[in-house]
Amino acid sequence: MSLLAFFDINNTLVNIPIGSGYAMSWIEAVGTLFGLLCIWYASKEKTINYPFGLINVTLFAIIFFQIQLYGLLLLQLFFFVANVYGWYAWTRQDEYGDTLEVRWMPVQLLTITSVLSIIAIALLTLYIDPFFTALTHLALSVLSLFGGHIALPELSPDAYPFWDAAITVFSIVAQILMTRKYVENWILWVVINLISVGVYAAQGVYALSIEYVILLFIAANGTKEWIQTAKNNRTPAVTA
Template identity: 75%
Template sequence: MDFVAWFDINNTLVNIPIGGGYAMSWIEAVGTVFGLLCIWYASQEKTINYVFGLINVTLFAIIFYQIQLYGILLLQFFFFCANLYGWYAWTRPTSDSGDMLEVRWLSKQKLAVTAAVSVVAIGLMTVYIDPFFFALANITVDGLNLFGADLARPTLEPDAFPFWDATMTVLSIVAQILMTRKYVENWMLWVVINVISVGIYAAQGVYALSIEYAILLFIAANGTRAWMKTAKQNQAKQLTTEKEAVA
């Protein structure tokens, strides 16, 4: 197989008999596998998840470029940077004594601020999602054309589910940031995101993606359970250390 052709979304790996039939490309299949590995290893608190995450977002960025979803393409750039930061944060000592970042809960103050910012951001994006992404897509195309891409400005239809789309986008960003800091709440947000995604993709007839997000929903639920247990253990260990220091 030609190396460049491997990245073509029309290079079909398998035809899946879902709905009216779904031709899954090589790049989508491999990108999906790395995405599932990323989420699974993150739920196990394994730093290697960021290696798989970097591969996943790179491959999906190529896919979104080919199908002209430039807003989501730019979101992949954010996830790429977040994966790099997460890799750094998970492997860097947080103190001179060599302590590493531990799984924990958000403080009440941080939780309140995060919730407030998320609600405002979702509200604003719901109202302005169409003009924002229309402008973003055109700016992206113009920028790519400066480097000789020779792309025509895309003709975009209004968002099919503006509120749910905005919710998934904002919560995905918040959840990714919380994951890089090892906050348990990130998995709870991924559960919400995946529930919405399963419904939205099924409603749009993209059944393969709906099934994928159902799998991710299971992994996120398992991640919630595992990290809650770890956070409880870390909290108990911290209290024991503080009591010993006082004594």
């Protein structure tokens, strides 16, 4: 198989007998694998999650380009930048040689983040179609700078505006919180994955629904482990 064939979403790796059948391409399978590895190692507080995450969002950006979901493609660019920053933040040492620790968000920051998230979800629910249309236009403008002249695809109205808005906003917030090692990021990922399982099942995309069930268990495990780590980090060391 050539390198170009690997990136083609029509190059099927396996046909999954779910619903009416689902043809999973090589690029989707590899991208999904790296995504699962990213989330698993993040739950274990391993910095190697970020290289896996960078590969995951790059491959899915290529997928979204081919299926003309340019708004989602642009979101992958955000996640790419967030992964680069997270890699830096997790490995950076302060003047005492210490690195970032797992901790809970301060109450004030939690309150501000919650209020802004609620406002963002409400606004995005109301304006999700023009928002993603604008993102699509922006993505096409960026692609045109690199010589890609692509016609604007026909965009259908969002089937689940509130749930899509919640997934989008929570995913951005959770990714940012993860880069700062806040425990709350995992609680948000649990919520995101629960919503995603329901939305994809309702749309008949059962393979993705099953994938998010796996992600849900990883996020739940990450929540448990990071809560314990945060507790240990707050416990003063006992000296002999």
